Amino acid sequence: MADNQISGKIPTELGNLVNLIYLSIENNYLTEVIPESFAKFQNMQELYLGKNKLSGTIPAAFLGNLSHLSEFDLSNNLLIGEIPSTIENCKKLQIVDFSMNNLSGAIPTQLLGISYLSILLNLSHNSFSGNLPPEVGMLKNIGTLDISENHLSGGIPENIGDCSSLEYLYLEGNSLDGIIPSSIASLKGLLQLDLSRYNLFGSIPQELQNNSVLEWFSASFNKLEGEVPMHGVFQNANRVSLTGNDRLCGGVAKLNLQRCPPKSLKKRKHHVGRKLIIIIIIFSIAFILLLSLVLTIIIYQIMRKRQRKASTDSTIEQFPKVSYQELHHATNGFSVQNLIGTGGIGFVYKGRLNSEERVVAVKVLNLQKKGAHKSFLAECNAFRNIRHRNLVKIITCCSSVDHKGDDFKAIVYEYMKNGSLEEWLHQNAEQQRTLKFEKRLETVNGIAYALHYLHYECEKPIVHCDLKPSNVLLDDDMVAHVSDFGLARLVSTIDGKSNIQTSSMGIKGTIGYTPPEYGMDSQLSTEGDMYSFGTLLMEMFTGRRPTDAMFKDGHNLHNYVKIAFPNNILEIVDATLFSEENDHLAVTTDVASDLRPNVERCLSSLFKIGLSCSVESPRERTNIKAVIAELNIISKALAD
Structure with a gap:
């Protein structure tokens, strides 16, 4: 009965079909709770209830009787509460999908102990908390493990390397910390690994580059540091995401990371660095004691005057520099013929940048309008670290003065030929x-x-x-x-x-x-x-x-x-x-x-x-x- 427009609650009488081995009522508009009568489905092998609006908790008695169940889908509902421990009675489960609900509590070890789990365990986009249990290493036959977008904390268990059949591992969007366990490199069949948006620190295990089948690796927005491997998946910058790790270095050129210091100089630099820090501290204290009052007054006055400019400069510093003169020339002096749009706080002109040799759209902000300056900062800030196929790309931002000496602010976008x-x-x-x-x-x-x-x-x-x-x-x-x-x-x-x-x-x-x-x-x-x-x-x-x-x-x-x-x-x-x-x-x-x-x-x-x-x-x-x-x-x- 899947993929229809069936609404209302699931009738309890459905549980009278005690000999059913397959039931699919997913992708409908069903509401309210899972009937307790479903506990009669003792012969059920495949049960699909996903993509509805079911609410309430998962009945414990219901789970405890499904001893023959191999595929179970409750995804995309409004379920709350914990996964009952009675799920350990579903010993033949091979596929479990509880994603996109509001389930909470700890991930039950009883679920991780089901030896038949071999295809999929998807608990993503819920509110599970606590640690990722070390029992996860018991999933030796699992192919896909997705526990992303929850509230898990603590470290990634070292025995994750015991999941020898794992091909897809998604742990992103949690509050896990610690290091990337080296045992992950022992997963020889691993195809995709996503560890982004954590609090991971330390280095990327060099052994990961020896995995010849790994096709995607993401560890963006962590606190990783050290040298990025050069081989395996790390050879292709399009298959690696490391954004938001400012202390990483090396890697292939297209990753645009800073160079790593020569290994022979590290100890020397560390020794010299300590002496330099001591000297700087001594002179800084003497200088501050001598001029503290004067500096306090001067810095206060300068910061008051330049606060606005400083915030703008820090916002646009990572974009390529472009001057007012370049934009003036690119748009034929911001001529009416080049005007392609107007908005609440500015005008948009079509232009051609000689430096880029490309057609662009230039939004010039009317700084007389209330909120124009904040709008400029908001838009430049929004695009500092985001890139997506369906977002307009900002080429650069310009904060300068025009030929009259007045403030000038503009944002240069990719030109969209077919308009809005x-x-x-x-x-x-x-x-x-x-x-x-x-x-x-x-x-x-x-x-x-x-x-x-x-x-x-x-x-x-x-x-x-x-x-x-x-x-x-x-x-x-x-x-x-x-x-x-x-x-x-x-x-x-x-x-x-x-x-x-x-x-x-x-x-x-x-x-x-x-x-x-x-x-x-x-x-x-x-x-x-x-x-x-x-x-x-x-x-x-x-x-x-x-x-x-x-x-x-x-x-x-x-x-x-x-x-x-x-x-x-x-x-x-x-x-x-x-x-x-x-x-x-x-x-x-x-x-x-x-x-x-x-x-x-x-x-x-x-x-x-x-x-x-x-x-x-x-x-x-x-x-x-x-x-x-x-x-x-x-x-x-x-x-x-």
Whole structure:
């Protein structure tokens, strides 16, 4: 019964089918708890309950009776609590997927002691805490182990090397610390290893370069130091991610790491360094005692005057330098002919940089506008350490003075030939180009992957704050790129709650796309981005802006879609989605027969995503992980 639109709770009477050996009701809209009657499934071998909205805990009696179960999927639900220890009775389990729930507590050793576990153990994206038990070494036959995005602490057990069949090991996004155990190098079949966003220190085991099959290694955003290996997977910079480890050195040239000091000089440098430190300390103390009062006054005055400039310089120091004169020349003196866009706090010009020999877009900020300086810093900061296929690439930032001696600030972007999504969705009468259904679906996927990267794959989550069609640009191949990070904020996560690290000012974002809680001075959050995403998605497939004149007296785009969902969605679909050029017939049930049978179902699933992301309560909004999982299902269904 998988992949339907079945809703409500699972009937307890289903448990009367005591001879079932296979049951799949995944990817539906089922809610409430797992029935206790499922404990009667003593012959069950494969049970798939994933991708629903099941809540509550996992019944202990239910698990204890499934002694013949080999494949078990509870992923993508709303389950809470701990994994019952009775899972040890499921001695024949080969595949276990409990990912993307709210499960907590320690990882039970009873689960790790199941000798049949040989294909997959996925506990990722939950709230498991405590240490990674040393019993993990008992999984000698496991192929894929994914415990990423939890709250585990402590070190990685040395006996992880006992998992001799391991091919895929994902431990990223936890609070583990310590060193990378050398025993990992003994996993000769290991294909992918992700240890990013930890508190790991020490060096990368040199033995890892001897693994001839390892095809991906990530240890980004740790505290690693020392020399990076040169052979094996480390020969290819595209298959290694080491960003955020400032004390690493060496490696292949394309990793762009600092050179390691010659080994023969290390002891000498250490000895000389100690003497130098002592001398510096003595002279510093004498100098401070002599001039402390004068220096205090001077430094205070200088810092007051230069604080603003210092923050700007530190923000843009890692970007290639570009002068005002270069940008002035590249845009023909910021001429009207080169003007390609205007925004709330600046103007965008098309230009050609001689130094780069490429066409670029130059956003010049109007520093007379309130918040322009903070917007400049926010956008440059947001792009300091992020790179993604679906994010507009910043080439450089410029903080200088113009020919009048006034402050000048500009951001230079990759030029997007096909303009913004806004221009494609809402064209004037003279324009003849249209964006068909498949391309809109590709665009939604691209935006979703960009948000997933910002919310979950950066060192600290980034909230975009202003997601809308005009901030989605399309390149030569019509690939979507999210742009304009002038309102972006870094977020730290403490005890599962988001906390903004930089202060916000005024209303955040654009009316229609901004979640209602922002108007009540609520904290910025990734849930706010999800509201904007849901609104944007519904706009893409209805052709209606959230600020359309038809939405008044409490009516809005969310309600407009909700009223038509799910039986009358063809009445609200954008007429240009499936019509030929100059054919303005609406897509109604009269022409639905001309569509592929699965297209209407895909549209229904898309509108369901839009509605679930744009609900009023932030806590009830679907997160981007679940959205991507749904979009993958939709794309696959469309291709079939």
